[in-house]
Amino acid sequence: MSMRIGVVISSTRSTRIGDKVAAWVAQQAPEGVEAQLVDLREVDLPFMDEPAKPAMGDYVHETTKAWGEMVSGFDAMIFVVAEYNGGYTAQLKNAVDTLFAEWNDLPIGVVGYGYGGAARAVAALEPVLATVKAVRVPGPGLLIGQHLSPEGEFLQAAPADEMRALFEAVRAQAPALV
Numbered sequence: 001m002s003m004r005i006g007v008v009i010s011s012t013r014s015t016r017i018g019d020k021v022a023a024w025v026a027q028q029a030p031e032g033v034e035a036q037l038v039d040l041r042e043v044d045l046p047f048m049d050e051p052a053k054p055a056m057g058d059y060v061h062e063t064t065k066a067w068g069e070m071v072s073g074f075d076a077m078i079f080v081v082a083e084y085n086g087g088y089t090a091q092l093k094n095a096v097d098t099l100f101a102e103w104n105d106l107p108i109g110v111v112g113y114g115y116g117g118a119a120r121a122v123a124a125l126e127p128v129l130a131t132v133k134a135v136r137v138p139g140p141g142l143l144i145g146q147h148l149s150p151e152g153e154f155l156q157a158a159p160a161d162e163m164r165a166l167f168e169a170v171r172a173q174a175p176a177l178v
């Protein structure tokens with residue numbers, strides 16, 4: 001049985017490289033994994049404006065309902081995390097905060113990219129994913145300058161094997177699909 005993994009582009013700026021990074025990540029998906037890009041620019045959520053706490057599941061906005069259905073349609077996700085000023089992007093935080101139950105028990109692989117592999121952004125995401133009860137699966141940090149160029153072109157040294165291992169680790173967290 002094929003597993004569906006949503007690969008989230010966390011950056012929405014017009015000159016981003018996040019789309020190229022996420023495409024490279026998706027390309028490393030092993031056989032039996034269908035990796036689908038999820039572009040937060042297209043998801044286009046407003047800043048969190050649900051009247052009730054998302055944990056109540058009482059969504060009123062169509063954008064929230066559509067986002068919830070999209071997330072629920074995946075067996076797992078991989079967040080491709082840009083580092084902005086030592087944190088992750090506001091768009092990714094907003095996308096997480098907008099839902100709740102959809103994240104519970106969902107395996108989420110985390111891949112950072114930046115000059116230090118986005119280590120600080122990835123660390124900042126950890127308590128957030130724990131709070132929404134996702135199953136966080138740590139992945140490689142992609143180093144701009146070593147693994148990819150500042151323009152998002154991937155280099156020979158890019159850790160493709162580690163990326164494939166992350167897909168396998170994520171798959172292992174969804175035992176019904178193994």
Ligand SMILES: Cc1cc2nc3c(=O)[nH]c(=O)nc-3n(C[C@H](O)[C@H](O)[C@H](O)COP(=O)(O)O)c2cc1C
Pocket residue numbers: 011012013015016017018019082083084085086087113114115116117118144150
């Ligand atoms: C607002 C902003 C803040 C940034 N802060 C960091 C940072 O803290 N650490 C880092 O390694 N790179 C930082 N950078 C450089 C980014 O790693 C680099 O621009 C990368 O391309 C951002 O991903 P994106 O192009 O997909 O938006 C920052 C870039 C922007 C636009």
